[in-house]
Amino acid sequence: MKILYTATVSSMVNSFLVPHIQLLTLQGNTVDIACNVDEAINPELTRSGCIVHDIEFQRSPLKKENIKAFRKIKKLVMEENYELIHAHTPVASFLTRFACRNMPWISTLYTVHGYHFFKRSPLKNWLLYYPVERLVSRWTDGLITMNEEDYISARRMTLRKDGAVYKVNGVGVDMDRFTAQTRQQRNSLRKIYNYKEEDFILVYAAELSYRKHQDVLIEAVHLLKTKISDIKLILAGEGDMEDSYKRQAVNLNVENNIEFLGHRDDISNLMMIADAAVSSSRQEGLPVNVMEAMATGLPLVVTDCRGNRDLVKNGENGFVIENHNVNQFADAIHTLYESRNLSAQYGQHSRKIMEVYSLEKVIKQMDDIYSDYITKENQKKRG
Template sequence: MKILFVATLSNTVNSFLVPHIKLLIRKGHNVDVAFNKKRQPSQELLDLGCRIFEVEFQRSPLKKKNIHAYKRIKKIITNEKYDLVHTHTPIASLITRYACKNIGGLKVLYTAHGFHFLKGSSIKNWLIYYPMEKIAAKWTDGLITINNEDYFRANNSIRLRKPNSSSVFKTNGIGLNLSKFSPTSAEKKINLRRKYKYSESDFILVYVAELNSNKHQDLLLDSLSLLKNKIPNLKLLLVGEGKLESLYKERVNNLGLSSNVDFLGFRTDIPDLLKLADVGVASSKREGLPVNVMEVMATGLPLVVTNTRGHNDLVVNEENGYLINGNDTNGFASAVYKLYSNEDLRRKLGEKSIKKVEEYSEENVLEQLDGIYSLYI
């Protein structure tokens, strides 16, 4: 069969979807890919021999370029006569599902990597994204969710699934390659710290995420300002790029945290950066099912995270980490200090993380996806 994968940006495919494409190719299907090339396609994707179509999808639904993106994806789907289109990310998925409507014999799957409307999100998000998903549901043969809140909402709302259809599914995320992330010994951790010029006595927090308002790194910076005089050699590694980088750097200077925060930018050595850390942190306002948290869990670290959808699928409070409500800077700082003060607690919570993340392995997710695909191809 001919299958097209669609995402707003190439980054999504490069980072998360190549194993899914491999699964389909192993089954004998031909798979093409369409996205906006923010970054070049990964070599692994190129080696699979997929044809790649560039479509200038925009992340904002209000951008005029999305009109051109619609015309482009419509032409591709019409000319290539696909049997199945599997679309990811909200804007590309809305445009693509609209382009697919009324094409006979074509099946459409949509993976929601986290609805932009969720419990506690802004009225603006509900006004924009809920109607969008409600309208597009009637052009969707199967909806795949990756967290409990989205699955419950979609499965219990006829408006978020195709009328007279029960085709709402849930997978354990997009699958984590556990061979890339694993705990390390105390000796290797010390060696890694020497390599990266950190001290054995540093207490290191790590957050791998784009520097933007949703990832909410300012909560971490404000928490650090409460801890810098309580925890000697406290360090926060912010791994990622983003439009708020200069603003966050200014905030670091204003809070007197220049010696406590390292902005590491885009990195390809994430496994090593996690292994040298003591605690994983995450301050997002909204998540689907965050891979960065899974990576921390597989490395055997305890976590301090905001209590939001996606985080609370992965972190059980006081079992493998701590869930902190909203903008509770004091609560975040208190949880970090509790872990700093008790090495045995860090070890116990980290062990629970390792056990729990096995549910989200690439092997388990590919098996779940294979079962879903079998219903449509």
Template sequence: MKILYVTTISNTINAFLVPHIKMLIEQGHEVDIACNINKDIDSELLDFGCKVYNVPFHRSPFQKGNLIAMSMINKLVALGKYEMIHLHTPIASFFTRLACRKKKNLKILYTAHGFHFYKGAPIKNWIIYYPIELLASKWTDGIIVINDEDCLAAKKLRLRRKNAVFKTSGVGLDLDKYSIPSFEEKSKLRKEYDYKMNRFILFYAAELNDNKNQELLINAVYLLKEKYPDLLLLLAGEGPLRDKLEQKILDLGLSDNVTLLGYRNDISQLLKISDIAVASSKREGLPVNIMEAMATGLPLIATDCRGQRDLITNSRNGYIISLKDIKGFAEAIVKVRESKTLRDDFSKNNLIDVNKYSLINVMLEMNRIYEPLTEKMNVVNINITF
């Protein structure tokens, strides 16, 4: 079968979808890619024979470039004689479905990595994105979602196939890249990174933006710095709020307690030197950063938002805290810090729970979804619970 993967930007392909595309190719399918190439596509996919088409999608639905992209997709699908399109990201997904809505014998599958409309979302998100998804659903053969809230929302849409909403365990995490460190390994790494063993380290990897809400974590550390001067919050990532966060750290006198690490490609090592993984997002799909922390055996403390509450069961593998509860977040840090038994229990449960989100399990889930949509695929015959 000839399949086209479509995303708004190429970063989505590189970050999440390389194993998915490789699986299809290894099973005998021809897979090409269409997206706005903001970064070169992973060379491994090029080696596998994927053709890559630069299509000028924009993240804003109101950019004229999306109309140009829609016209290009229409011609590309016709000339390429694709039999299935697998869509990712809302803007590219809408304009592609609009362009292909009248094409016969073309199956359209859409993965929603997190609907832009959700409980507590700004009203403008509901005004813009809900009608878009409602309209486009009638041109869609199947929708894949990755959390409970989106699953309920998707089931209210009017897909052209019945019972075609599928819930998977995210994009899949390669568990071989993560492990719980021994005391000796942690000590060695702390020395290499120039952090003393008596520091109690909190870690969060996320873009520095309003949604990721790092200010909450900084405020929580401020509440604790007098009692726990050894507390250290490491924030990995770049983003538009860097200058603002730097100034806040200075204003609160937290230069020794909060460090902005910038962009990092050593997340697995930074997790190993940490004591707790924290997350302060206002919304998520199914966050990989939390899965990575689970695979490293770290206790978790996170805000109560879609996606994070799908991964964390309160008091089993971490704590879920209300979005604006700075004091509650600080108290949760203290609880985990003060109890080795709690840390050990959370760690053990995370190492168990993360297996559900492994790359192997997600690939099996995807096989089950592809099966009725592709006639030529050799699918592993295994029962999978969604």
């Protein structure tokens, strides 16, 4: 079967989709990739025969470059005779499905990594993204969602005849890479990373952006500094708010308690040295950083947003905090600091919950979904 994967940028493919594409290529399918190549595609994919088509998809839907991207993706689809297209990310998925709107012989899937309209989202999100998603769903054979709120929203969409809505457990976490934390491993790595055993370390692996809302965490550290003298907040990521957050840390006199690490490829180690993981995000799909922390066996303090609340159950494996509530964040973190037994209990529960979110389980879910469409295509050919 000839399959096309589309995503706005190649970094998204590299970060989340490599095992999914490998599933298809190992089964003998031909898989091409269309995306804006902001970084070289993982060589494992090119070695398996994937052809990469550089399409100028833009993250902003209003960029004029998307007109050119639409023309290129439509030309590519018409020339290459794909039988199945699996689209990811809002802009690429819209342009891809719009290009295929009059091609019902091509099966189209869209994985929703987080609708831009959601409970408590700005009105403009509902006015812009909701009608667009309803429109393009009419040219979609399958919607794949990752959290309960998106699943409910997707069920309200009108898909092509015999279209289906699915819910999978995220993109999958490699449970061999993110292993349960032990004190010996933690302390050994802390020496390598120049942290003290007595440091109380919080970790947040996410882009530095308005959406991820790190200013709440910086303020919480400011409130906790006198109560937890060795508190450290590790922020792993880059983004357009980096300078602003660094200025905030200096202004609050917590620059020695907060480390801006930039882009990192050692997230599993950073999770291993931490005492707890935090997420202050305003909006999520099903956050990989939270799942990776849970796989490591960490307790969590997260905001009450879609995705976060699917993974973290208040009082079971962490605390779910009102959005923007700095005092609640600080109190929850302090509770974990004061009660290491409670932290250990929450961490053990996190690891147990993550069993169903493992890469192995998610790949099985995706295999079942793909099998439906591959079977349909084979039946068409025989017919």
